[in-house]
Amino acid sequence: MNTPLRRLSVAVLLLFGLLLLNANYLQVVRADALHNDRNNSRLITEEYSRERGPILVGEDPITTSVETDDDLRYLRTYTNGELYAPATGFYSLVYGASGVERERNSVLAGTDDSLFVRRIIDTLTGAQPKGGSVKLTLDAQAQRAAYRGLQRTGGKGSVVAIDPTTGAILALVSSPSYDPNLLASHSTGEVTRNYEQLSSDRSRPMLNRALRQTYPPGSTFKIVTAAAALESGTFSPDSEVRNDPELDLPLTDTTLPNFDNAPCSSSGAATLTDALKRSCNVAFGQIGLDLGADALREQAEKFGFNEAFEVPMRSVASRFPENPDEPQTAQSAIGQFDVRATPLQMAMVAAAVANRGVLMEPYLVQELIAPDLSVLDSTRPRELGTAVSPQTAASLAQMLTAVVEDGTGTNAAIDGVRVAGKTGTAQQGGGRPPHAWFVSFAPSDTDSQVAVAVVIEDGGGQPEVSGNLLAAPIAQAVMRAVLRR
C-alpha cells in the first residue's frame, strides 16, 4: 500500500501548492486591484472615518460633514441642497460622487498629494486627519436670484452667470433640482430608493442642464451671426440689411418669415442694428447666406462651440452643424436647424462680447484650502482666445444695449445701469412649445461685471412664449444681484 500512499502525499503537496499559488496571485498580483475595488467596504469606512472638508460659497459652508454616532462616522450634509446641487453634486455610499464632490474629491477627502506632508504630521501627532475645503466662485445672491426666478416660472430651465473678465461662474442653476441629502444617507436602502425615484422622475431633476443639456439657441445665436458679419469687414452696425417680411429659402418651397410676418423696419430700409433690435429673421438669414456656413461656424467656434469645457465638471460641447446646405445655413444663422448650445455656452458668448472680445475659460472652483486654512491652489483666470476684435465687441455691445433699451429685451433693463441683451424663442418642432432664452451682460458701457444666459424649456408651459416675457426678468434679477442694485 505504500506506493499509493506516496502518490497520495504527492497529490496532497500539489493541492497545497495550488493553494499557495492562488494566495500569491490574490495577495501580490491582484492585491492593488482588490484593495482599490470600489466595492471594497474598507475604502468606504476609511473614507467616512475622516472628516471630509466643506464646500464653501463665499465664506459660508454649503456642504459639510457632520459627526454621527453611526457605524460610518461622518454624514455629508448639504444646506440649500437643491439650490447648489448642480455645483456640489452628491456624495453617496452607493452611487459614488458627482459634481465638485467628485472632481475635487482628493482635496475634500484629504488624500490629495498636496496634503501629503499634512497627513504625515497628523499621523505623527495622532491628530484626526481632515479633508481640505473647496471654495466655489458662486455668488450666493446671484445663485438664489436665478433659482428663485426659475422656480417662479414653474417650469424647467437653467441659468448660468459668468464674470466676463475672469470666466468665474457666478451662478449655475438647473431646475428642477434635487436634494443631495437624499443620496448622502448612510442607509443604502434609503439611498437606493431615493436614487431610483430621482432617476425615473420624468422631469429629470438630476440632469445638470447648465452644463449637460443643449438647446436650440434661437435668436440669441444672432449675436454670433452679427459678430461674424462685423468681423467679415463687409458689415457695420449701420449697414443696410434685407428688409422683406420673409426670405425665400433657396432649393426649397419654404420661406423664412420674420416673427410677425412684417418687414423689419417700417421706414423701408433697415440697418444691422435695427435687425438685431427687432430680431429680424429675414435679415440674419440673408446675412448667413451672404457669409456662408464656414464663416458662421468659424465665428461660433471662436466663442467656444464644438468644444467641451471642464469647469471642473465636464460640459457637453455646443454644436454648429457640419455641412449645412443653403436653406440650412440660413436657418442656422438664426439659431435653428441643428445649432445646439448649452446655457454655459450662451453665457460665454455674452461674456466674450462683454470682455472686449476676449473669451475666458469658465471655472467654478476659486480656491483649494488645506485644513490649516493655507491656500493650496487658487485658480488664475485663463484666456481661451479672442472671439472678436475689440471694435466688433464694442459695436455688438452698443447694438445689444439698443435691444434692451428700445428693442425686444426691455424687461432686462436696470435703472441706472446700461444693459446689453438678446432674446430668443427657439422653435423645437414636433408641436412642442418653444424654449424661451435671454442672454445679457451689464454694465455694457464700461467694464462688465456679469454675463448671464437664461433658458426656460418649453416656454415654461406659458400660453405666450417670449424671451423678454419669461427669461429677461430672471436675467435682470441675476445681474442686479451681482451688481448689488
Place this chain on the structure above:
Amino acid sequence: MSRGGRGRSSRTVELILLVFSLATSMAAYAAVGLAHDGALPAGMLGYGGGLALLFGAAHVALRRLAPDADPVLLPAATLINGLGLAVIHRLDLAYADRAEALGREVPSAAAPAQLTWTAVGVILFVVVLVLVRDHRILQRFTYTAMLAGLVLLLLPLMPLIGTTINGARIWIRVAGFSFQPGEVAKILLLIFFAGYLVAKRDVLALAGRRIAGIDLPRARDLGPVVVTWVASLGVLVFERDLGTSLLFFGVFVALLYVATERLSWLLIGLALFLSGSFLAWTLFGHVRERVDIWLNAFAPRNVSDDSYQLVQGLFGMGTGGLLGAGLGQGRPDIVPYAQTDFIVAAIGEELGLTGLMAVLVVYAILVQRGLRSAIAVRDSFGKLLAAGLAFSVALQVFVVVGGVTRLIPLTGLTMPFLSYGGSSLVANWVLVALLLRISDAARRPAPSPSAVSLQDARTQVVRL
C-alpha cells in the same frame, strides 16, 4: 521490550517545538491587545500559563502513553489552535466595538468558549491515548463505527433536535448546547472505511474487464463506492452540506485507491464525482447559486448580495497584501462569519500573504507527518486509518481555503483547529490523538535482535 533513546529525543524535539508554538500564540494574543488598547492584555500571564499547562499536559501524556510518537504533530496542532484563539479574540473585540457604536447589545465573546473547547479537546486527546493503547483494537468496531457514524450524520435531520443554521441542516441542539455531529461522524466513518477496506481489499482489487489499458473492477464490487456516493449526495440534498458531502466521498475514494492500488477506482470515483456534481447542479438551486457566486463573484448583481462574503474576503486579502495590516489593524469583521468559515480571509488580511502561507505550510506539515506515519506503520488497518485521518485534514483545508480564495466554489466547512466551533475543535484533537497513536506504533523500534534470536523470529511479510 526496550524503549530506547529514540522516544526520549522525539519528545525533547516536541517540547522545543511546543514552546515555539506557545510563544507564537502568545505573541499573536499580545499583538491583538497592543493594536486594540495600546497595551498588553491584562490576562496575558494567566492566559499564557493556562495554555502552557494545557498543552504541557498533552506533552506529558505523550511521554507516558506514546513515547515514540511523531514529535511534530502536537506542536503543529497547538500552533494553529493558538493562532485561531488570538484571531477569534481579535474579532470578538471588533464585534463588541461595533455593537457599542451602534448602541446594540454586545454579542457574547467567542474566544472564551473556544478556549474551553480547547481544554475539552485536549482532555479528550489524553483520554483517547489512554483508552486506545493500540490502534488495531479500533478495527473491532468497524461496523459499530459505521452505525454510530451514520446515526450522528443523520441526527440533524431529526425533528426537535435538528436545527438549520444558515441554510445547512448540520446542527443538533440538546439542552441548550448546539453541536455539529458531522465532525465526530467523520472520525467514526474513517474508522469504518479503514476497517471495511482492510477486510474487502482483496476482493475489490480483483480485476474485471480491461478497457483502454485499465483494469476495471467487477461490476458487483461497485456496490460500496456507489453506496458512499449515494450517501454523500444524500448529505448534500437533505442537509445542504456541500463540504461534508465532498469530504466523505473524496476520502473514501482515496482510501479505496490506497487499499487496492488500482487506479481504476480513482477514475470511477472521478466519474461519479463529476456526474454527481452535474446532477446536483441541474437539480438544486442552492448548488447552482454557489457556482454562480464563484464564477461571477464580481458581477454587480452578486457583489453586494450573494457574493458579498466572498468578495469582501478577497478585498481583505488584497488589502492585506504581502505583509498584512497587522493583527487588530485590519477590518476582517466586515466579512460575515470571519470567526468560522472565513477565518482564513481574516488571517490573509491581517497577517498578509506571509502569515497565510505560514499557516498553510503548518497544515501541510501536519498532513505530511500523518501520511508518513501511514507509510511507516506496519499493519494495513493502521495505514488506511492514518491515511484517511491525514487526508481528510488535507482535503478539508483545500476545500475551505480554495473556497475562500475563489479557487473552487465555496462549500462551507471550517478550518481544522483554526475556526471557532467546539465540535470541530474537539473532533480534530481526537483525530490528532489517533494519528499520534498510529505514529507511535510506526516509530516504535523493533524488538532488539539480542532479545529475540533470528531463528526464533517469525518471518515478517511486509507489503510495500
